[in-house]
Amino acid sequence: MTHLVQAIALGLLIGGVYALMASGLTLIFGVMRIINIAQGAFLILVAMLTWWLWHETGIDPILASVVTTPLMFGFGWVAYRLLLSRIRGSSASMSVLLTFGFALVIEGVLNITAGNKFKSATPSYFEESFRVGAISLPKAQVFGFLAAMAVLGVLYFVLTRTWTGRAIRAATQNPSGAALVGVGATGTAALAFAIGSATTGVGGSILSVLYPFFPASHYDWISRLLGIVVLGGMGSLPGALIGAGILGLAETLTATYGSLNWSTLVFYIVIMVVLLFRPQGLFGAKLREDTV
Amino acid sequence: MRHGMSRLRALPRAHLIAGICLVLLLLYPVVNPWQPYPQGVMLLAFLLAIQASSWNIISGYAGYISLGHSMFLGLGSYTVGVLAVHFGVNPLWVAPLGGITAVIIAILIGSVVLRTRGHAFVIITIAMLLAAQIFAVNLKGITQGSDGITLELPFWDRDFQNIPFYYVFLILMVLTVLFSAWIRRTKFGTGLVAIREDEGKAASIGVNTTRFKIVAYAASSFFIGMAGGVYAYYLTFINPVGSFAILGSVTIVLATLTGGRGTLYGPVLGAFIVQLVSEGATVYGGGSNARVLVFGLALMLVVLFLPKGILPTIEEWWRRRHPENVEYTDQAGALSRAPVTATVTVTERVRAEIAAVNEKDEVAPGEILLDVRGVSKRFGGLTAVDDAGLTVRKGSITALIGPNGSGKTTLFNLISGGMAADSGEIWFDGRRIDGMRPWRRGHLGLGRTYQVTRLFKEMTVQENVVAPLPDSRWRTMFSDAVRGHEAARARELLDIVGLGRFANQPAGALSYGQQKLVELAQVLMLEPKLILLDEPAGGVNPSLLGQLTEVIRELNRSGVTFLIVEHNIPLVLDLCDPVVVFSHGAPIAEGPPDRIRTDPLVLDAYLGDDWRPTEDGDEDGAGDRADETTREAVQ
Numbered sequence: 069m070t071h072l073v074q075a076i077a078l079g080l081l082i083g084g085v086y087a088l089m090a091s092g093l094t095l096i097f098g099v100m101r102i103i104n105i106a107q108g109a110f111l112i113l114v115a116m117l118t119w120w121l122w123h124e125t126g127i128d129p130i131l132a133s134v135v136t137t138p139l140m141f142g143f144g145w146v147a148y149r150l151l152l153s154r155i156r157g158s159s160a161s162m163s164v165l166l167t168f169g170f171a172l173v174i175e176g177v178l179n180i181t182a183g184n185k186f187k188s189a190t191p192s193y194f195e196e197s198f199r200v201g202a203i204s205l206p207k208a209q210v211f212g213f214l215a216a217m218a219v220l221g222v223l224y225f226v227l228t229r230t231w232t233g234r235a236i237r238a239a240t241q242n243p244s245g246a247a248l249v250g251v252g253a254t255g256t257a258a259l260a261f262a263i264g265s266a267t268t269g270v271g272g273s274i275l276s277v278l279y280p281f282f283p284a285s286h287y288d289w290i291s292r293l294l295g296i297v298v299l300g301g302m303g304s305l306p307g308a309l310i311g312a313g314i315l316g317l318a319e320t321l322t323a324t325y326g327s328l329n330w331s332t333l334v335f336y337i338v339i340m341v342v343l344l345f346r347p348q349g350l351f352g353a354k355l356r357e358d359t360v
Numbered sequence: 361m362r363h364g365m366s367r368l369r370a371l372p373r374a375h376l377i378a379g380i381c382l383v384l385l386l387l388y389p390v391v392n393p394w395q396p397y398p399q400g401v402m403l404l405a406f407l408l409a410i411q412a413s414s415w416n417i418i419s420g421y422a423g424y425i426s427l428g429h430s431m432f433l434g435l436g437s438y439t440v441g442v443l444a445v446h447f448g449v450n451p452l453w454v455a456p457l458g459g460i461t462a463v464i465i466a467i468l469i470g471s472v473v474l475r476t477r478g479h480a481f482v483i484i485t486i487a488m489l490l491a492a493q494i495f496a497v498n499l500k501g502i503t504q505g506s507d508g509i510t511l512e513l514p515f516w517d518r519d520f521q522n523i524p525f526y527y528v529f530l531i532l533m534v535l536t537v538l539f540s541a542w543i544r545r546t547k548f549g550t551g552l553v554a555i556r557e558d559e560g561k562a563a564s565i566g567v568n569t570t571r572f573k574i575v576a577y578a579a580s581s582f583f584i585g586m587a588g589g590v591y592a593y594y595l596t597f598i599n600p601v602g603s604f605a606i607l608g609s610v611t612i613v614l615a616t617l618t619g620g621r622g623t624l625y626g627p628v629l630g631a632f633i634v635q636l637v638s639e640g641a642t643v644y645g646g647g648s649n650a651r652v653l654v655f656g657l658a659l660m661l662v663v664l665f666l667p668k669g670i671l672p673t674i675e676e677w678w679r680r681r682h683p684e685n686v687e688y689t690d691q692a693g694a695l696s697r698a699p700v701t702a703t704v705t706v707t708e709r710v711r712a713e714i715a716a717v718n719e720k721d722e723v724a725p726g727e728i729l730l731d732v733r734g735v736s737k738r739f740g741g742l743t744a745v746d747d748a749g750l751t752v753r754k755g756s757i758t759a760l761i762g763p764n765g766s767g768k769t770t771l772f773n774l775i776s777g778g779m780a781a782d783s784g785e786i787w788f789d790g791r792r793i794d795g796m797r798p799w800r801r802g803h804l805g806l807g808r809t810y811q812v813t814r815l816f817k818e819m820t821v822q823e824n825v826v827a828p829l830p831d832s833r834w835r836t837m838f839s840d841a842v843r844g845h846e847a848a849r850a851r852e853l854l855d856i857v858g859l860g861r862f863a864n865q866p867a868g869a870l871s872y873g874q875q876k877l878v879e880l881a882q883v884l885m886l887e888p889k890l891i892l893l894d895e896p897a898g899g900v901n902p903s904l905l906g907q908l909t910e911v912i913r914e915l916n917r918s919g920v921t922f923l924i925v926e927h928n929i930p931l932v933l934d935l936c937d938p939v940v941v942f943s944h945g946a947p948i949a950e951g952p953p954d955r956i957r958t959d960p961l962v963l964d965a966y967l968g969d970d971w972r973p974t975e976d977g978d979e980d981g982a983g984d985r986a987d988e989t990t991r992e993a994v995q
Contacts, residue, residue, distance in 0.1 A: 103479055105427075105486075154664055161425040162663055164482055165613060168427065169659030172610065176653025184649075287606055291490050294483040302479055329498045336491045339484070340472050347476040 074203040075324040076317065081205065081213040083316025085274050088216035089289070090296040090308040091223060092267035098303035099239055099260040101160050102152060105167040108290030109174035110265055114140060114272025115189075115281050116182050122189045122276070129189040129277050130215050130270075137269030144265025148258040156254070171286060178283035188280040212274035219270045220309075226263070227305075236260050292332065299339045301352025310350055314338060378625060385530060389523045396521045403522060403594075405635035406529035410587045411608075412615040412627035413536045417543060417580040419613075420622040422573060423556030424474070425482045428489030430608030432462040432581040435492065436588020437598045441509040442502055451511055452528075455589030462585025463578045470574035477559050477569075489604055496600035508599030511592060525594050529587065533628070536583040541624055543579060547841045550819070550827045552576050553622070557816040564776055565828035566802035566886055572837075610655050611638065617662050620669030629670060634658075710852055710884075711918045717805065717887045718754075718919035723789055725755040729890055729921050730775070735784030735794075736945075737770055744770040746945035747784070752890065757912065757922040759932045759953075762942030763966050768925045769811060771942070772892050776808045777801045789889060803831050805889035809896065811925075813875040817868030821859065821878055824867050825850035828885040853881040856914075858907055873900035877908060890921045897928040909935055929967065933957060941966060 093107045114136050121136075122129045151170065155162050193211075197204040227233035238246040239256040247253055275281060275289075296315055300307025315335050322331040342350060389399060411433065419425045436458025440451045473484045496503045503509065516524055543549045551572050554562040563569050592598050611634055619630025641654045666673065723729050730752040737745040745767040752758045760768050773779040775786060777798035786794040793801050807828075815824050826841045839846055854860045857877040862870060867878060876896060883891055896912075897905050912935065916922060926932050932939060933953040941949040941956060943965040949956060956962055963972055 097479075101479075103482065151660070151664070155667075158667060159423070160479065161419075161423065161482070162667060164425055164427070165617065166660060166663045168610070168613075169656045169663060172652050172656025173660065174656075176650070176656055179649045179652060287486075287490065291483075291487045295487055298480050298483050327498075329494070333491055333494045333498075336487050339487070343472050343480065343484075347473075347480070349480070 070202045071324055075320040077203055077205060078209065079317035079320035080313060081209045081316070082278075082319065083313035084213040084216045084220075085271070085278070085312075086292070086296060086315050087309045087312035088219055088267060088274075089271040090293045090300075090312050091220060091305060092264035092271070093293050094297050094300070094303055094305055094308040095223075095236075095267075096261055096264035097297065098305075099236055100152075100163075100257050102163040102167070102261075103160070103294070104261075104264065105164060105290055105294075106147075106171040106174065107167075107264075107268065107293060108286035108288075109171035110140065110143075110268040111272045111275055111289050112178065112281055112283060112286045113174055114268050115276035116178055116187070116283075118273045118276040119187050119189045120182075122191070128191055130211055130273050133215070133270040133273040136273060137266050140269040140272075141262045141266035145258055145262035147265070148261040152261065153254060153258070156257075171290070175283045175286060182283065184282050184284065186280045186282050187276075189276040191277065194277065208277045212278055215270055215274060219267060223263070223267065224305075232259065236263075288332075292335070295335060295339050298349055299342055301349030304349070304351040307349060307351030374625060382534065389526055393523065399522045399526050401635065401639050403526045403529045404639075405632045406526075406533045407587055407591060408611060408615055408635050409533045409628040409631035410529070410536045411584050411612045412619070412631045413533070413540050414580045414582070414584050415612045416616050416621065416623075416627045417540055417552070418573075418576045419580075420616060420627070421544065421549060421552040421556065422576045424573060424577075425613075426485040426577075426580075427482055427609050427613065428485035428487075428606075429580070429584065429612050430606070431485075431489040431492050431604055432466070432584040433588040433591065433608060434496070434598075434600075434603035434605075435462050435465055436585035437592035437595075437603050438496060438503060438509075439585070440589035440592050441511060441598050444511050445504070445509055446502075450515065451589060451593035455586050455593075458589030459582040459584075459586035462581040462588070466578040466581040467574060470577040474573040474577060475570050486606070489606060489609065493600045493604035496604060503600070506600060508597055508602075509592075511596045511598075513596060514593065522594075525590070528590050532583060532587050532590070537624065537628060539579070539583065544624065545840060545842050546838045547826065547829060547846060548572065548575070548837045550823055550841045551829070551837070553819060553823075554816050554827045556622075557818060558814055560778060560798075561810075561814040561816070562827070563798040564778065564802060564808060565882060566799045566831075567827070567829055568797075568799045568832060570797075607652065607655065610659065611635075614655060614659050614662065617659070617669055618666070620671035620673075623669070623671045626669050626671045633670075710856065713887065714915065714918040714920055718889055723754050725919075727754055728752070729754040729789060730923065731787040732771070732775065733785045733787070735771070735774055735781045735786060737767075737774055737779065737781050743945055745774065745781075748942075748946045750940060750947060752921060752923050754889075754921050755916070755919065756938065757916055757924065757936045759936035759939040760923060760925045760942060761927070761929070761932055761939060761966065766942045767945040768942050769894060770945075772808060772894055772925065775801075776806065776892060799829070799832070802828070802886050805887060806892070807883035807886045807888035807890070808892035809876065809879045809883060809894055811894040811898065813872065813879050815867040815870075815875050815878055815882075817866065819867055820864050821854065821867050821870065822847070822850050822863040824878055825853055825881045825885055828882055830885065830887040850881075850885060853884045854878070856884070857881045857911055873904040876900055877904070877911075880908070880911065884915070888920060890923065891915075893922060893924045893926075895925055895927065897926055897931055905931070929957075929971075 089111060093104060096102055096104045117136055118129050118132045121127055121132045147170070151166060152163060155166060193207040196207045198207060198210060227237060235246065235251045235256050236259065238249070238251050239253060239260070246256070292315060296308055296311035299314060300309070300311030318335040318338055319331040322334045385402070388402070392398070411429065415426065415429045436455070439458040439461040440454055443449050443454050443457065444451050469484065469488055473481050497506055514524070551562060551567040554565070554567055555569055555572060559569055615630035615634040616627040617630065618633055619628065620626025638651065638654070641651055728751045730750070732748060732750040734747050734749060735745055736743065736747050748767070748771060750760070750771070760771070762768055770779070774781045774794070777796060781794055784794070785792060788801070788806055789804060791804065793804065793806070816827065819827070823841070826846055829836055841847060851860060851863060854863055857880055859874060859877055859881070862874070867875065870878065896908055900908060909931065912922060924932070924936060937952050938950055939953050939956040940947050941962045948965060949959050949962050951959070957967065957971055963969070
């Protein structure tokens with residue numbers, strides 16, 4: 069029983085972090101119909117930066133996101149303006165290939181500059197835990213979870229309560245309608261891409277503490293995040309939250325009762341089973357464009 | 361393969377060049393037998409060409425990008441490796457089983473993720489590649505885990521070195537290209553391109569999109585799986601990380617994209633380029649670390665600056681240099697308001713065909729062919745179709761008129777299957793069809809055209825007309841689309857609508873009105889019993905319009921029933937009987953044209969005061985003014 073509670077608690081903590089990481093991906097997809105395969109590489113890039121900051125200055129890795137978040141915001145904005153805006157209007161598959169290429173370039177650059185060895189930031193609280201009754205919650209997980217929730221909260225506020233957010237949501241639902249009322253498509257798209265990239269600022273910082281990483285780790289991450297997005301329904305933020313929770317639980321439960329080796333696989337199986345019964349994912353709406 | 365044919369004609373003698381290259385490749389080891397290094401580089405290029413050419417079937421023809429295609433290479437390798445280790449068989453003889461494993465896995469994955477449209481497929485393909493790697497690592501009893509599998513050395517004399525592998529991969533490459541060429545020639549291939557261009561439209565002309573996509577995915581896996589088996593023997597060692605490498609997928613994508621996605625020889629050309637450049641980068645550019653960077657940059661550059669690939673770009677350039685002169689407009693009479701002189705003849709053969717289809721019907725002429733019962737469709741708060749009932753009798757030309765936004769097109773979508781109704785029943789030809797997928801309805805003899813034409817613009821006119829499938833038989837699916845019965849029939853239908861001479865032109869080059877006629881010919885290919893026409897006269901010049909109405913009349917005489925949505929009231933009153941008037945999502949009146957034009961309810965809801973009979977009964981005047989109204993409405 070303790071095992072079960074422990075596994076569920078851990079699963080939810082990890083799920084919160086996954087939710088943050090997937091939110092950027094699903095936001096970008098929702099607004100632009102772009103599957104940003106480079107999102108995983110962005111995460112690793114931030115993790116690498118964070119590790120370097122922590123290593124050089126001793127600053128807390130999670131706090132370092134104060135630096136990395138605006139950096140990634142700018143990075144995303146420039147990437148959109150320079151690369152993705154050039155292929156607006158061509159088929160969605162081209163954006164997949166472009167961001168895939170971008171991911172490889174980031175991986176290659178990191179390989180050359182940082183070397184392909186495993187790294188992990190280990191702040192002082194790295195091996196400490198909070199004890200709640202019989203279960204123990206690693207401090208790093210808890211801090212990561214709290215940071216993720218804070219960012220998701222800010223994201224939610226921005227999307228629902230500010231003009232910018234409303235513009236982004238308008239562009240998600242009806243781009244030409246949004247353009248008619250003065251919401252420029254390119255500007256909004258660049259903004260959404262920048263915000264989506266900025267979420268990796270915190271996501272990557274947390275990653276650097278919780279998981280060992282090296283440049284090619286981005287494949288694992290992007291396939292997990294994409295899995296979350298497909299499971300929850302492409303472009304749906306609540307879907308991403310639920311999908312992330314399911315991934316977290318699937319991993320910890322499999323690790324507790326089976327073997328760590330199979331944990332990602334179990335998640336993929338869950339996805340396939342869900343798609344078998346709900347091809348559009350848990351929260352995915354059938355799009356108008358899907359009809360004849 | 362008309363499109364391919366015209367492509368090949370544009371690039372003169374492409375087959376000849378390919379043949380010469382093949383002969384040179386066949387001779388190379390004979391001329392220069394004792395240099396294993398260049399042979400090794402070449403056979404890896406063959407291997408990449410096999411993969412790229414296969415990938416092109418699902419991702420080029422059908423447009424569904426797979427980013428995990430190197431999984432099939434690994435599956436083939438592991439099938440052979442496991443069999444060799446556990447049963448001691450020679451890897452070369454069981455290599456075809458690698459292909460079969462790949463096909464089985466492709467069908468399993470495809471059946472789950474290819475049932476819907478959209479982006480789930482590309483994502484799942486990446487996940488499945490990594491999942492396969494996890495399996496290979498963890499199923500230690502079978503795969504020996506991360507240690508990998510070591511295979512026996514080739515059985516031939518060491519003096520021959522790579523020569524046998526060279527020829528095996530070369531033969532596999534030739535087979536793959538022939539297979540791909542054959543697919544593109546069949547109606548299956550045409551259907552795949554139709555899916556790439558407009559999947560919803562493809563479904564409405566009888567293309568079972570789910571089946572087509574799954575078969576394409578399976579077809580794109582077989583030769584890779586088989587080559588994977590041979591590759592394992594060549595390497596004599598396989599492990600999970602090497603066999604299920606995502607970088608392998610990148611090279612496949614890069615090769616096809618570079619050469620030209622969707623073309624026959626593009627993937628092969630691209631494979632040779634990518635293989636040679638990659639070899640150069642490894643030798644001169646500082647090893648495998650640089651490779652990721654080089655591939656990434658190359659992929660981005662190709663997407664940004666050469667998105668169509670080398671062959672199509674060359675072809676475009678060639679076309680510009682050697683323009684073909686095609687008379688696109690009917691100079692005589694296009695703009696005159698004179699009545700049509702074009703004689704429309706539905707050939708005897710087509711007439712007999714249509715008659716045969718419509719005679720063996722259970723529904724006799726005059727009885728109800730289409731029966732819409734209490735159907736509703738809501739979009740959020742808007743009820744587009746509200747408990748509507750409608751019957752269409754066999755042999756009639758029924759009109760459906762009403763103001764914009766009254767739900768006519770939505771009703772068409774519900775009947776043809778593009779959308780699902782929220783409630784109600786739809787019966788066609790004695791069967792309930794509202795739960796059927798669109799292509800099933802097409803196979804039953806229900807065809808439709810669109811308000812805004814939806815031709816496959818990158819296909820030729822003839823390919824557009826060949827594409828529809830009148831039934832769900834595998835034989836039809838794999839019948840030849842370039843020569844033979846199907847092509848001849850398409851040609852005949854094009855002649856009926858008077859566009860035979862445009863057969864080899866890209867559909868996108870035709871005028872709007874001509875596209876409407878091609879769409880009609882396309883529907884006729886379905887051997888339809890009922891045709892739904894959505895605003896056939898919209899944007900069509902008077903001369904073409906005359907041609908169109910003649911075609912409709914002729915077909916109707918041969919037994920085809922029509923349901924027509926149209927705003928051109930004089931045309932409707934002239935052509936159709938009965939006329940149904942729609943308003944606010946449901947019919948408000950139905951009857952012969954003469955009664956409809958005087959019905960007070962209809963005058964209020966749609967026709968307006970211009971159609972109200974004047975007191976002295978000057979009907980001609982009413983007609984003239986109505987003409988003006990209609991012209992405004994059309995504009």
